Amino acid sequence: MEDPPYTDSVDLDRMQRRLDEIMSIGKTEEGGVTRLAYSEEESEAFEYVRSELDDSLEIRTDSLGNLYASPDLDSAETTLVGSHLDSVYNGGRLDGALGVVVAMEAMDVVETAETSSAVPPTLVVFRGEESARFGSHTIGSRGALGMLTVEDFSRADQNDVPLWLAMQRDGHQPSDLSEPMLDLSRVRRFYETHIEQGRVLDESDNDLGIVTSIRAPVRYNVTVEGAYDHSGATPMDLREDALAAAGEMITAVEQVASDTGAVVATVGDITARDGAINKVCGEVAFPLDIRSDEVPSRDEVERGILNEFSRITDRRDVTVSKEEIDRSDPVSLSKNAIDELTDAVSATGAEYLQLPSGGGHDAMNFQQAGIPTGMLFVPSVRGISHSPEEETYPESIRSAAIATAHVLANPDA
Ligand SMILES: [Zn+2]
Incomplete structure (x- = not known):
């Protein structure tokens, strides 16, 4: 040639x-x-x-x-x-x-x-x-x-x-x-x-x-609020553990995006506010970044993730708030x-x-x-x-x- x-x-x-x-x-x-x-x-x-x-x-x-x-x-x-x-x-x-x-x-x-x-x-x-x-x-x-x-x-x-x-x-x-x-x-x-x-x-x-x-990304700052409690004195069934809830939410982010294939979703950071080894953590913040080359599949994953967040926080008696920081096409x-x-x-x-x-x-x-x-x-x-x-x-x-x-x-x- x-x-x-x-x-x-x-x-x-x-x-x-x-x-x-x-x-x-x-x-x-x-x-x-x-x-x-x-x-x-x-x-x-x-x-x-x-x-x-x-x-x-x-x-x-x-x-x-x-x-x-x-x-x-x-x-x-x-x-x-x-x-x-x-x-x-x-x-x-x-x-x-x-x-x-x-x-x-x-x-x-x-x-x-x-x-x-x-x-x-x-x-x-x-x-x-x-x-x-x-x-x-x-x-x-x-x-x-x-x-x-x-x-x-x-x-x-x-x-x-x-x-x-x-x-x-x-x-x-x-x-x-x-x-x-x-x-x-x-x-x-x-x-x-x-x-x-x-x-x-x-x-x-x-x-x-x-x-x-x-x-292009949709991005949120997510905050999970529960209650601070003594790690030794608080039985498991009485806890409102924001960090454990966040852990479950982060796994849900990975799962929902993996199920669709064409969308990537990432939690690249986490802050346990006033966290310590002897405390149940009452407040956690993490960012969420969801990207795709198509808006409809990105929207679908976003809805799926937010539904999982509500399901997890309801069951665990913690609250979640989110601030949208970016939505680009x-x-x-x-x-x-x-x-x-x-x-x-x-x-x-x-x-x-x-x-x-x-x-x-x-x-x-x-x-x-x-x-x-x-x-x-x-x-x-x-x-x-x-x-x-x-x-x-x-x-x-x-x-x-x-x-x-x-x-x-x-x-x-
Ligand atoms: Zn470059």
Whole structure:
């Protein structure tokens, strides 16, 4: 079989070098990276990317610090390609950075090819995708699309520095937030490559994933109230044990979601308030996160879980209260973009799988804004993500760059 176009021009060593150099910015003692949203380290990584760009590209930064680079920033039409450079605390080297490096490589390959595309691509690098610092996610891409709110700007980090002040200190002056900073009428597609952050691709031995949809959560803070009692003096049948009730509720969360298959539900934390070894616990709090790529099945699991909660609390004579903290809609990515990526990936000979994304990404905002959006996943080795041990396979990086170059060069395929 003939190699697909760009196979020889994609330079894996150059991509690995760039990943290593970005990794060195904000590197932690544990071997991970901490490059938080609007930190000095994030800015330094943006400077690095800028320094690696070809002289022929026009470069622009918007008022939130997002970077755009293209052979023609004012062309009638463009294809956006990119990702983010910030990380969680002690995160891995690939989350975000990989998508930027793959986009840079694909742009370079297409630009140096003899038949350059009729639609000039634009590299886009977003600020602040991770919610680790401010509790707000995808700050840069939502800002570029006019989706940021006043609440986002007033959210503060651990040191009580609000987002607006962190932006100002970094030299940005966001103006009218409700207006997109991008001329969306010019944008025909957005493509992003990202690490999967789950174990589906690695366990199924696939080289690449093509994302079909992005799961979105319903989230609650749940509080169970019973009664504090002496652990020695209170007979079992007289207890109103909030912690034992919570234990049963957490098991019910797992059971209800497992019964449906297409929905994931998680209790990732628990607080026994004023708990002690010699007390029956009277108050427990835990978060609940329910996600699916379809609203109806997510609603069904949510109802099932809440029914189980009432059944358990009635029987145990404790009470439950819940505060809804998030209800976002899942996003189905563009059928056209999925088809284009599928053709491009097939041509590379890579084994691939179409799958939903469990985590949120800058890509979902573009699809929500009406831009047909496509996403490629590289496998997370052993499913590890947001960790210094985050890794993928070199051949997957190479195939992602070849496939991305292909979709950039064939805008009417
Ligand atoms: Zn990411």
